[in-house]
Amino acid sequence: MTAPRPTVLLALVFGIGLAAPAQADDPLPSWNDSPAREAIIAFVEAVTTEGSPDFVPPGDRIAVFDNDGALWCERPVYVQAAFIADRVAAMVEDDPTLAERPGFKAVLDRDLKALADLGEAGIADLVAATHGGMTPEAFEAMARDWLATARHPRFDRPYTELTYQPMVELVDFLRGHGFSTFIVTGGGVEFVRTFAEPAYGIPTQQVVGSTIALRFEMQGDEPTIVREPRISFIDDGPGKPVGIQSHIGRRPILAVGNSDGDYEMLRWTTAGAGPRLGLIVHHTDADREYAYDRESPVGRLDRALDEAPDRGWVVIDMKRDWESIFPGSSR
Amino acid sequence: MTAPRPTVLLALVFGIGLAAPAQADDPLPSWNDSPAREAIIAFVEAVTTEGSPDFVPPGDRIAVFDNDGALWCERPVYVQAAFIADRVAAMVEDDPTLAERPGFKAVLDRDLKALADLGEAGIADLVAATHGGMTPEAFEAMARDWLATARHPRFDRPYTELTYQPMVELVDFLRGHGFSTFIVTGGGVEFVRTFAEPAYGIPTQQVVGSTIALRFEMQGDEPTIVREPRISFIDDGPGKPVGIQSHIGRRPILAVGNSDGDYEMLRWTTAGAGPRLGLIVHHTDADREYAYDRESPVGRLDRALDEAPDRGWVVIDMKRDWESIFPGSSR
Numbered sequence: 001m002t003a004p005r006p007t008v009l010l011a012l013v014f015g016i017g018l019a020a021p022a023q024a025d026d027p028l029p030s031w032n033d034s035p036a037r038e039a040i041i042a043f044v045e046a047v048t049t050e051g052s053p054d055f056v057p058p059g060d061r062i063a064v065f066d067n068d069g070a071l072w073c074e075r076p077v078y079v080q081a082a083f084i085a086d087r088v089a090a091m092v093e094d095d096p097t098l099a100e101r102p103g104f105k106a107v108l109d110r111d112l113k114a115l116a117d118l119g120e121a122g123i124a125d126l127v128a129a130t131h132g133g134m135t136p137e138a139f140e141a142m143a144r145d146w147l148a149t150a151r152h153p154r155f156d157r158p159y160t161e162l163t164y165q166p167m168v169e170l171v172d173f174l175r176g177h178g179f180s181t182f183i184v185t186g187g188g189v190e191f192v193r194t195f196a197e198p199a200y201g202i203p204t205q206q207v208v209g210s211t212i213a214l215r216f217e218m219q220g221d222e223p224t225i226v227r228e229p230r231i232s233f234i235d236d237g238p239g240k241p242v243g244i245q246s247h248i249g250r251r252p253i254l255a256v257g258n259s260d261g262d263y264e265m266l267r268w269t270t271a272g273a274g275p276r277l278g279l280i281v282h283h284t285d286a287d288r289e290y291a292y293d294r295e296s297p298v299g300r301l302d303r304a305l306d307e308a309p310d311r312g313w314v315v316i317d318m319k320r321d322w323e324s325i326f327p328g329s330s331r
Numbered sequence: 332m333t334a335p336r337p338t339v340l341l342a343l344v345f346g347i348g349l350a351a352p353a354q355a356d357d358p359l360p361s362w363n364d365s366p367a368r369e370a371i372i373a374f375v376e377a378v379t380t381e382g383s384p385d386f387v388p389p390g391d392r393i394a395v396f397d398n399d400g401a402l403w404c405e406r407p408v409y410v411q412a413a414f415i416a417d418r419v420a421a422m423v424e425d426d427p428t429l430a431e432r433p434g435f436k437a438v439l440d441r442d443l444k445a446l447a448d449l450g451e452a453g454i455a456d457l458v459a460a461t462h463g464g465m466t467p468e469a470f471e472a473m474a475r476d477w478l479a480t481a482r483h484p485r486f487d488r489p490y491t492e493l494t495y496q497p498m499v500e501l502v503d504f505l506r507g508h509g510f511s512t513f514i515v516t517g518g519g520v521e522f523v524r525t526f527a528e529p530a531y532g533i534p535t536q537q538v539v540g541s542t543i544a545l546r547f548e549m550q551g552d553e554p555t556i557v558r559e560p561r562i563s564f565i566d567d568g569p570g571k572p573v574g575i576q577s578h579i580g581r582r583p584i585l586a587v588g589n590s591d592g593d594y595e596m597l598r599w600t601t602a603g604a605g606p607r608l609g610l611i612v613h614h615t616d617a618d619r620e621y622a623y624d625r626e627s628p629v630g631r632l633d634r635a636l637d638e639a640p641d642r643g644w645v646v647i648d649m650k651r652d653w654e655s656i657f658p659g660s661s662r
Contacts, residue, residue: 059534136576180536193580203390204580205511205537214576216569216595223598225576238547245467245545245556247578249524249535264547267554 027173030166034321036279039314040170043277047253048177054275056253058178063254064208064244064265065171067185067192069299070258070281071200073162073326075290076153077298080187083146085110087130101125112297124231127188132212132229136190139227143194155326163199165327167256167281171200174254182252184243185209186236186261190227208247210235240265256281259299266304266313278313280304285319358504361497365652367610370645371501374608378584379508385606389509393583395539395575395596396502398516398523400589400630401612402531404493404657406621407484408629411518414477416441418461432456443628455562458519463543463560467521470558474525486657494530496658498587498612502531505585513583515574516540517567517592521558539578541566571596587612590630597635597644609644611635616650 031037046054047061068074077085088107092099099108103126106114118126131139152162171181183202185192189209196202213228235243241264244252255262255269258281270276282301283292293301308315318325362368377385378392399405408416419438423430430439434457437445449457462470483493502512514533516523520540527533544559566574572595575583586593586600589612601607613632614623624632639646649656 059528062536136580180534182536189577190580197390203511205393205513205578207580211577214573216572216599223572223595223602225572225599241547241554241556242545246520246542247536249467249521249538264554268547268556271554 027176028166028169030169030322030324032321032323034317036314036316036321039277040173040279043254043275044174044177047275056274060250060253061174061177061179062182062248062250062252063171063174063179064182064184064248064252064256064269065167066257066259066262066265067183067187067196068258069283070256070262071163071167071171071183072159073152073155073164073289074299075283075292078187079159080191082150082159083143083191084126084130086146086150087142088126091130098129101129103129116297127231128212128229131188131191132227134227136214136225136227139190140194143191147195157326160195160199161328162326164281164322165324166322168200168327170256171202175201179254181206182244182248183207183209184235184240184265186234186239188212189235208235208243210239236261238264241268244268253277255279257304258283259301260303261299263304263307266311270311270313278308278311280308280313280315282315282317284317285322285325287319288325289318291319358507359497359500361500361653361655363652363654365648367645367647367652370608371504371610374585374606375505375508378606387584387605391581391584392505392508392510393513393579393581394502394505394510394585395513395515395571395579395583395587395600396498397588397590397593397596398514398518400614401587401593402494402498402502402514403490404483404486404495404620405630406614406623409518410490411522413481413490414474414522415457415461417477417481418473419457422461429460432460434460447628458562459543459560462519462522463558465558467545467556467558470521471525474522478526488657491526491530492659493657495612495653496655497653499531499658501587502533506532510585512537513575513579514538514540515566515571515596517565517570519543520566539566539574541570567592569595572599575599584608586610588635589614590632591634592630594635594638597642601642601644609639609642611639611644611646613646613648615648616653616656618650619656620649622650 028037046052047056049055065071068078085107088104092104092108098104103118103122106118147158147160150159151157152159155162175181181202183192183196187209189207189211192209193204193207196207211233213230213232215226215228217224217226240262251272252269253275254277255265256279257266266278270278283290285291292299293305359368377383378387380386396402399409416438419435423435423439429435434449434453437449478489478491481490482488483490486493506512512533514523514527518540520538520542523540524535524538527538542564544561544563546557546559548555548557564570571593582603583600584606585608586596587610588597597609601609614621616622623630624636
């Protein structure tokens with residue numbers, strides 16, 4: 001019997017797993033070797049190699065990422081829905097009459113069917129009441145406070161620790177190759193902006209999202225912006241290409257989504273001339289995260305999954321392709 | 332008599348002015364020594380010196396610039412107004428019945444009073460008809476083509492050569508010190524985006540402006556964005572802080588304007604905590620550019636000028652403070 005090498009011995013003694021050592025220059029250490037990983041690396045190499053027919057100048061290297069379900073966990077409910085639920089509970093404590101409003105009632109009863117039946121007006125009332133009538137600074141402080149204390153019901157960690165480590169690495173990898181990285185989210189832009197920079201290194205000005213109307217006014221001698229109780233833009237589905245054009249002003253070359261709400265963004269991005277990459281995060285890992293697609297009320301992925309092969313969109317299989325899912329976690 | 336030094340001799344022979352040689356590291360060579368120049372340099376030094384009580388981390392170094400009259404010439408009319416006038420003429424050539432619409436008629440007659448009397452609906456009709464009903468790509472191509480050929484009536488140069496060289500240097504100086512530089516313009520965002528990058532090094536996603544509504548649709552199998560014939564946001568006056576908050580998501584630390592349309596942006600920017608700088612470009616040079624302020628129909632500067640001393644806003648006196656005005660020009 002040959003004596004084990006010292007590192008192996010150490011591993012045995014301390015019970016440390018002996019994974020293949022990460023190469024110092026591995027840009028995507030949390031990804032397993034997979035077609036998706038290869039497609040990403042080949043694409044980045046093609047668009048950044050000067051003289052390559054696929055070379056794209058840095059200014060045009062725009063990458064857009066959906067947030068819920070593409071950059072962080074969206075189950076069992078959207079994080080912002082959990083935020084709204086807690087906010088509703090707090091508001092009803094202050095003013096019990098609110099409990100009779102249909103949106104408030106549905107949230108308090110955790111009545112998903114009633115929520116689904118609210119319709120646009122009911123949803124708007126709920127979002128307006130919970131998100132409007134304050135300054136952006138006040139809203140931001142409230143959202144930050146909530147994110148600092150709220151915990152995911154299953155994983156018992158702050159939501160901001162339930163970002164996807166492989167995606168954080170991808171965002172960073174792209175940025176290191178001259179890409180400008182944007183979030184394009186159906187969520188409220190000012191909610192997502194409170195954590196986008198610490199979580200992904202994406203500054204506030206690179207977050208595009210749903211908005212409520214803002215109004216400028218002088219409060220005494222104090223210039224003030226007030227969030228009005230009214231949704232002004234829904235950045236979902238066909239809203240995503242519109243949000244991209246309004247905010248960024250040029251077509252991305254790379255788009256990442258995980259649901260049919262990202263379908264139009266994927267279409268818009270990959271229909272452009274020259275090299276384009278569309279990526280779909282497919283939630284296939286019930287053990288480490290969640291497994292859902294066609295039938296899910298949250299993050300339904302049906303049409304985009306059907307069309308992916310023909311459109312050349314690369315499907316990321318979370319279970320197969322990701323060596324780990326959450327930051328600082330072995331799973 | 333002492334023999335003149337060779338350089339002085341050369342200067343005499345060739346009639347070259349002997350200005351003090353520009354220092355290689357002079358960041359603002361087109362600026363004369365002046366209180367404005369000193370205030371800018373002191374501000375940038377304060378916010379970029381680590382350990383200084385006024386230090387601002389790079390992510391928060393947001394600078395916003397008005398465009399018309401602050402970064403380029405806005406007289407005798409806004410450049411976009413000249414664009415609209417030429418577009419109206421071309422459209423009427425194709426369809427003479429258009430000449431009867433009040434907005435079209437006022438433009439064709441160069442009837443400033445009729446234009447002023449159009450009211451919001453008339454202006455909207457005009458902008459919608461000339462700017463709407465096409466894709467952003469088609470609009471951009473049209474604007475680029477026009478900018479490539481149109482010439483300023485007095486200076487007989489393309490409008491894109493009538494940027495202010497000292498301001499181009501300022502934008503560059505700030506960017507070199509970790510600032511993110513944004514245009515916040517009352518002009519149409521997609522018009523300004525066509526030249527912001529070549530003219531100022533400001534990419535499309537850092538231009539905030541007035542917008543017309545966009546719609547996503549499938550044209551056959553082609554995902555398409557269409558500009559609707561409807562103004563959706565006016566980024567002027569109280570609209571500027573709103574545009575900033577919507578698009579950038581944080582309060583700037585430096586704002587540059589030249590008219591009362593920038594008043595609220597200056598107020599909003601300089602009311603924030605910590606070091607702030609408000610700059611006003613005052614058009615004082617009828618010889619090299621234009622002289623106008625309180626009575627001007629274009630770029631009226633009245634209230635902001637009155638309040639500048641008390642609010643600590645620094646007024647740039649173009650005639651006194653700028654050694655040259657336009658790029659590649661001795662004047």
